[in-house]
Amino acid sequence: MVTNSCESDITSLNEDPKHPTVVPSGLLVASAQQELASQLLTSNVNNNISRFFTQQWAQTTYIDESNYDMVTRPIPRNHYNRMMASSSAIIHSPGVLSALRDAKQFLQNESISSITKSNNEAIIELISVYAWANLVDTYGDIPYFGALQAAPGNENNASEIPYDDAKTIYLDLIKRIDIANAMINTTESGYSNDLYYGGNMSKWKKMANSLKFRLAVTLSDVEPALAKTYAEAAYTNGLFIDKEDNFGLSAFPSGLFANPVYQDVVQSGRNDFIPSDVLVDYMNSTSDPRRGRWFTKIGGQFVGGAYGSSNSYAAYSHMTSSKSGDAGEDGYMLITPNAQGYLLDYTEITFLRAEAAARGFSVGGTPATLYAQAITASMVEYGFTPTTAASFIAANPYNAANWKQSIGFQAWVAMFNKGFQAWNFARRLDYPVFVNPADSTVDDVPVRMKYSDQEYLLNKNNVTAAAQKIGGDEVTTKIFWDIN
Structure with a gap:
């Protein structure tokens, strides 16, 4: 949740919160890329147990997480904070989306060509859309339109932020992909320290189309006509054609x-x-x-x-x-x-x-x-x-x-x-069909992650209303697109 306590941590980037030091936007983008890859690919049971949701991995000694205990280790809180905003547990490290928000602001005053600036902003937007989509796919309704409003050094943001409808967010994310894609000019590069594509904007265009394609197919059961339109448009514009196009890291550094x-x-x-x-x-x-x-x-x-x-x-x-x-x-x-x-x-x-x-x-x-x-x-x-x-x-x-x-x-x-x-x-x-373990701590195999426990302390009214709207803050409450 983006609140005073979470947002204030971002000021660790600044020597003076009232007069923030300008941080090169490329450094923040690289930081966000590192955090995104680390969080989504980690198998650390404090942060990401998605491999247990799909019963591909198991444990033999400490089996709480494969029995879906997400309370002893506050996994929903940790994932949310790493994706959304910095947490006290991650000293001097903003969350993916808050780092990208700041990068976008700092980018506006950087002395580079208008084409390069446009390309860089497109990169920021596409990584942001990817992260937002993950949060929706994980939790359902989340704070979106009113989230991450504070700029570096500005602590006058509202302490509570409303939750937005998950499908509405998804449709907005697709619009953002189209806008970002239109900003890309392949005659110049983007960020030279881009960890994923090294600023290759032809690769970023394929990523934009492929991300749109993923979101479109995900909508198939709830918005079949829109899904078809969006998917076919993304395909026509050019998807990944081989592994050289992949979004992420071909090899982690040491x-x-x-x-x-x-x-x-x-x-x-x-x-x-x-x-x-x-x-x-x-x-x-x-x-x-x-x-x-x-x-x-x-x-x-x-x-x-x-x-x-x-x-x-x-x-x-x-x-x-x-x-x-x-x-x-x-x-x-x-x-x-x-x-x-x-x-x-x-x-x-x-x-x-x-x-x-x-x-x-x-x-x-x-x-x-x-x-x-x-x-x-x-x-x-x-x-x-x-x-x-x-x-x-x-x-x-x-x-x-x-x-x-x-x-x-x-x-x-x-x-x-x-x-x-x-x-x-x-x-x-709906395949494979997973069987809930005999010693599971929940009623069935999770199809969503519960909201962060911190939300009930820092954003109680809004998270409570969101939980009621989606049918209960339970791991068995389906995400809007999961209707079968």
């Missing part, structure tokens, strides 16, 4: 900005994260070659841990950091310091195209063809040849009679280690 999964699983010394039996059993049933890229064998077999159980670690496969898989192929090292970290990628977009085609949208292919292309993209992403992918697809063909099951299961597998992306597919397509 040190403090190493791959967060490496930091959480290897560097921290934790060894209780394992693949779940829900995922591994399914992959065993399809003889999925990606098992050898992601997991080690126990007794010559891939065996997942019982989801929500604290059974012995020694009995189960675990995530691998070594090369394995098909002989002669380079393995993908999942938890090395420099592993890739993508927030929107060619594989996801191709699965979304398959889904869009199955819904009757004109997006450049049949559902079966795009289904095969999406699986191939995932296989290639993890070091396999198209020939290996083709053999797998022949054994696991697209089922037109139950396309949601076909696409849902394969997208869920392909989004392994991309928790939020996998969660969106599973909620929208």
Whole structure:
């Protein structure tokens, strides 16, 4: 929540809150990019347990989070604060959206060409839209139109901010994407310290179209006509065409900005994260070659841990950091310091195209063809040849009679280690169907995250009204687009 207490933390960037030091906007954008990637890709159970929402990961020692306890560790609060505004737990580090707000303000007075300034503002807007969409997909209604109004050094903002309707926000985000896309001029670059694309504005245009495409497909069940219009327009304007277009990091730097999964699983010394039996059993049933890229064998077999159980670690496969898989192929090292970290990628977009085609949208292919292309993209992403992918697809063909099951299961597998992306597919397509663990702390597998507990202290009237509007502040209350 953006309040006096949260907003005041942003003044740590300034020596004098009443006369704020001008910070180069590019530094704030890079900071926001780092924070966004770190938060959405981390497996730290204090901040992001989306991999447990999709039952791809399990725990063997400390199992509270895989049983959906989000209270002992205030996970909803921590995710909200990292995405929205700085929190006292993150000293001298603004949240993603507050950093971008400040970057946009500082950009206006920077001495650069009008084209470069326009490109930079487009970058700020597109990262902001991505972050806002994540918050809506996570919580539902959130403070949006009245949020983040305070500028650096200005503490005269309202202490309570109303919540806005989630679908209204989504439609506004699509408008913002179109405006940002129109601002891009590919004759000049954007920020030179842009961590994702190095200021390549042709890449940013594809990102804008691909992000719009994701939001459009997400709207399919609640606004089918609009979804079709938006998706087809985004496709026509140009989506990701290969992994070189991916939004995120092709490789994490080392040190403090190493791959967060490496930091959480290897560097921290934790060894209780394992693949779940829900995922591994399914992959065993399809003889999925990606098992050898992601997991080690126990007794010559891939065996997942019982989801929500604290059974012995020694009995189960675990995530691998070594090369394995098909002989002669380079393995993908999942938890090395420099592993890739993508927030929107060619594989996801191709699965979304398959889904869009199955819904009757004109997006450049049949559902079966795009289904095969999406699986191939995932296989290639993890070091396999198209020939290996083709053999797998022949054994696991697209089922037109139950396309949601076909696409849902394969997208869920392909989004392994991309928790939020996998969660969106599973909620929208209703496959796989997850079973609530016996010792779960909630009534069913979460389809949303509860509001931050701080909201009930700092923004009580508004969050209470929002909770009532959406049908209750529960993990079982569906996001507006999840209607089936």
